[in-house]
Amino acid sequence: MADKTVDRGPWTGCAVMFLQSLCPGVNLLSLFKDREQGKFIVFKVIKLTLIDSAGGLGGYEILKVHDADPFLGVEVKFEDVSACQQFLESYSSGAVQQSLSQHACRLLTLPHEFTVETQLKASTHILDLCLDKLELCLQHIHLSQPERLRDEEIDHLEEQLQIQARGPAPQPTPITQEECPVPGNCFKFQNKVFEDRMLTAGDVQSFSNGVGRHWKHVGRALGKSCRALKGLAIDNLAYEYEREGLYEQAYQLLSRFIQAEGRAAKLSRLVKALEDCKLTSLAENILEIQPRE
Structure with missing residues (x-):
C-alpha cells in the first residue's frame, strides 16, 4: 500500500x-x-x-x-x-x-x-x-x-436507524408508581436493562473495529475513573502504535484498561464512556452482537 x-x-x-x-x-x-x-x-x-x-x-x-x-x-x-x-x-x-x-x-x-x-x-x-x-x-x-x-x-432509512438506536418511546407511568430498581449486577442503556460483566475479547474487537478516530475521546472518558489512562497515557499510546493504525490503537487502549482494572473492567463502564462521547450507535452495536447470558 x-x-x-x-x-x-x-x-x-x-x-x-x-x-x-x-x-x-x-x-x-x-x-x-x-x-x-x-x-x-x-x-x-x-x-x-x-x-x-x-x-x-x-x-x-x-x-x-x-x-x-x-x-x-x-x-x-x-x-x-x-x-x-x-x-x-x-x-x-x-x-x-x-x-x-x-x-x-x-x-x-x-x-x-x-x-x-x-x-x-x-x-x-x-x-x-x-x-x-x-x-x-x-x-x-x-x-x-x-x-x-x-x-x-x-x-427515511437513516431516520429508522436513529429511532431503533433510541429504543421504544418510554410509556408514561403514574406519579405514584415507583420505578423498578436496577439489580446490582446490571446496568441500564436506552431504557433497557443489561447484565453487567467483564469486557470480553469480542467486546474489544467490536470496539476497535467501530470507534475509528474517536478512540482517544473514549480513552479520556474511561480515564476519569482509571488511573492507567490518565495524564499522557493516551498520547503515549497514540505515538507507540501510530504505525499500526487506528484499530491497533483502540485495541491497545481497551487492553490496557482491562489489564489495569481487572474484574472492575466492566461492560457498563465502556458503554457509559461511549455515551459520553456521543457514540451510542457503537454502544448499541457492541451490546447487540454479544450473547446475553
Whole structure:
C-alpha cells in the first residue's frame, strides 16, 4: 500500500460499491426491493459495515442504494480524505467483505456462512484493479464528484436507524408508581436493562473495529475513573502504535484498561464512556452482537 496522504484540507469524492450475495436463496437486491423489513435490514448491514471500515460515523454519507442487477449498488459520498483512505485500506485488506458477511449473517439470521462478491468503482474506473495504488484510488474518487443530494429513501432509512438506536418511546407511568430498581449486577442503556460483566475479547474487537478516530475521546472518558489512562497515557499510546493504525490503537487502549482494572473492567463502564462521547450507535452495536447470558 502506498504511503498515507498528508493532505487534510477540504475534500469530497464519490464511489459506488456493488454487492452480490453468493449464497443460494439470499438475494440482496430482491431483499432491498421487495420487502420493507428486508430493505431496512440490508441498509443496516451496509451502514454498520461503513462504520466498521471508515473509522466511525463521520466523514461520509450514503447517497443512494440502487438496482444494478444482479448487483446492489451503494453510492457513497466521502467528505473526509481520512475516512475515504481508511475505507480503501479496509476494502483492500478484505475487512469490508468480512464485515458485510458478519453483519448480514447476524441480521438476516442465516444458519450458514454468508459470502458476498463486491466491486468498487469511481465513475468509470474499477478501483479493484488498482487497490495497491492508494493515491490513485483517492484521486479517482476525488474526481468523481457526487451529482445528487441524498435520496429521500435513504433519509427515511437513516431516520429508522436513529429511532431503533433510541429504543421504544418510554410509556408514561403514574406519579405514584415507583420505578423498578436496577439489580446490582446490571446496568441500564436506552431504557433497557443489561447484565453487567467483564469486557470480553469480542467486546474489544467490536470496539476497535467501530470507534475509528474517536478512540482517544473514549480513552479520556474511561480515564476519569482509571488511573492507567490518565495524564499522557493516551498520547503515549497514540505515538507507540501510530504505525499500526487506528484499530491497533483502540485495541491497545481497551487492553490496557482491562489489564489495569481487572474484574472492575466492566461492560457498563465502556458503554457509559461511549455515551459520553456521543457514540451510542457503537454502544448499541457492541451490546447487540454479544450473547446475553
